[in-house]
Amino acid sequence: MKSKFALYSLAIGAFALGMNGCGSKKEETTDTSAPAATAPAGKSVDSATAGEITGSVTLDGAPPKMKPINMAAEVTCAKQHTSPVLSEEVVTGDKGALANVVVYVKSGLDGFSFPAPTDAVTIDQKGCQYHPHVLALQPGQDLKVVNSDPTAHNIHPVPKDNREWNESQPPNTPPIDKNFARSEIAIPVKCNVHPWMKAYIAVAPNPYFQVTEKDGKFDLKNLPPGTYTLVAWHELYGPSEQTVTIGPKESKAVAFTFKASAPAAD
Amino acid sequence: MRSSKTTLMPTVYNRNLHRYAVFTACCTFLLLIAGALVTSNDAGLSIPDWPLAFGSLNPPMVGGIVYEWSHRVMATCVGLLTIGLAVWLWMGDPRVWMKRLGLVALGGVIAQGILGGMTVRMFQPPAVSAAHATLAQLFFSTVVAIAVFTSEWWQSDVVRMEDTGDPPIRSLAVWTAGAVFLQLILGAAFRHKAFGLDPHLAGAGIVAVLIFMTAGALKRRFPSSQPLRKSARILHILIGVQLLLGGGAWWSRVYAARFPQPIPVMVLLTVTHTVTGALVLAATLVTTLLSYRILRPGAVVAGSSSTSEQVAS
Secondary structure (H helix, E strand, C coil), X not given: CHHHHHHHHHHHHHHHHHHCCCCCHHHCCCCCCCXXXXXXXXXXXXXXXXXXXXXXXEEECCCCCXXXXXXXXXXXXXXXXXXXXXXXXXXXXXXXXXXXCEEEEEECCCCECCCCCCCCEEEEEECCEEECCEEEECXXXXXXXXXXXXXXXXXXXXXXXXXXXXEEECCCCCCEEECCCCCEEEEEEECCCCCCCEEEEEECCCCCEEECCCCCEEEEEEECCEEEEEEEEECCCEEEEEEEEECCCCEEEEEEEEECCCCCCC | CXXXXXXCCCCCCCHHHHXXXXXXXXXXXXXXXXXXXXXXXXXXXXXXXXXXXXXXCCCCCCCHHHHHHHHHHHHHXXXXXXXXXXXXXXXXXXXXXXXXXXXXXXXXXXXXXXXXXXXHHCCCCHXXXXXXXXXXXXXXXXXXXXXXXXXXXXXXXXXEEEEXXXXXXXXXXXXXXXXXXXXXXXXXXXXXXXXXXXXXXXXXXXXXXXXXXXXXXXXXXXXXXXXXXXXXXXHHHHHHHHHHHHHHHHHHHHHHXXXXXXXXXXXXXXXXXXXXXXXXXXXXXXXXXXXXXXXXXXXXXXXXXXXXXXXXX
């Protein structure tokens, strides 16, 4: 009995020591088994025949009233704002233009390869909010996380198809560099220190993507002729798809409309 | 005569040990509150590293870090208290099973610490988080049991009574405690996104029925037994409160869903519902212990389920 107890104690102790090797920063790096960033070379786009898809995204109906964010739990956050801060779940411009929509080409580019861009995309934590609220990049493209606040944050993306990570970022520390290996639309990002902080990172499968601003407009240039599935994704209203065919040097306009009364099911 | 005195094995009641056990149980209850606050405020991963916090033992106490770090500090205190309890029981309690129970409590708190670290390192996988929440309740019940077993009442001569009802109180109490434990697992699984709500709702119905049956049988059969009557009253109060809190917690979660952050009413109701669940488990466990301590099975008398068979001493 005593020897069994000693054995169990040793096992628990060994397990606890083994935990020290788990979840370390070394493991929170790019998954090297991912195909997207290291795909074999394929066709490249011929600018002489490339066309474009332009368009707009609008919200049909009165947008939901955004709730104010209560930053009283941390004075450092609250005093950076002179007016009430609202949730950014639904942001509209004139005539129902819908911002923060990720528009991207989901399919139709078989045979083409697109190396990851070398320029980094930056997300900044300022005023205890993420800027931008929605961003897009490609698999393997660098994401630079900056903390411009005088307080500590943790940056915690919660992906389904990529490796999850969670890192602390005290004030006045260097940016954190990460990337995501697989396309995924979209990865929620949160800060558990400040639970109102939310952002979304869309890892698009190819370079044809854009996040709409308050004018709701998008313009996907340099698309080879073909038939594409175009998707507009919003964090509350979910995805909406359309099939678009463009010919050589053709420009086609597409309009996406989301209904304000029909948020996507959780 | 259907009552008899009971003589226990020789033991020495240690008032200080009992008080220490009670203190540990109270601190554990506060730790449960701290843990529930972490979950309800979504602060579980506000400190990405473990066992240190932001690489030190003195993290910036802002936002969610306040909840998570406080929880870790309180857990450490409860761990130290449990070590003391296990050592004291080993050295000072002549009952071999009590020495072992102290070690069980110690093993529980160590396992709980490991699970807590795993929730951080593995980014809160639902199964691990639910296991951490469930073990917390079990550990609390263990410490409560130690407090009961070290009490003067438990170690004194107790007038035992015969229970000729059907089903026996002992069986009812065990089933009820078991059902409550399963219900807590379902609640933890829902809270940590391993299951949906439906199993927990169904469990609530079963638990309520069992608690009413047990408490009702206690009151009917042993109206003059003060410990059993008190136990029944506590069960009635707790299940009533818990059902109301459950409804309130669910309403508050639906209401709070479109707010950009956890809101105070949701945090209050969900935390209170969680820790009241722990109290329900402890109460059903104590009822079970009392039923084994005070009652002994008797021959079932036909039609005796609502008849008190107790004879006052």
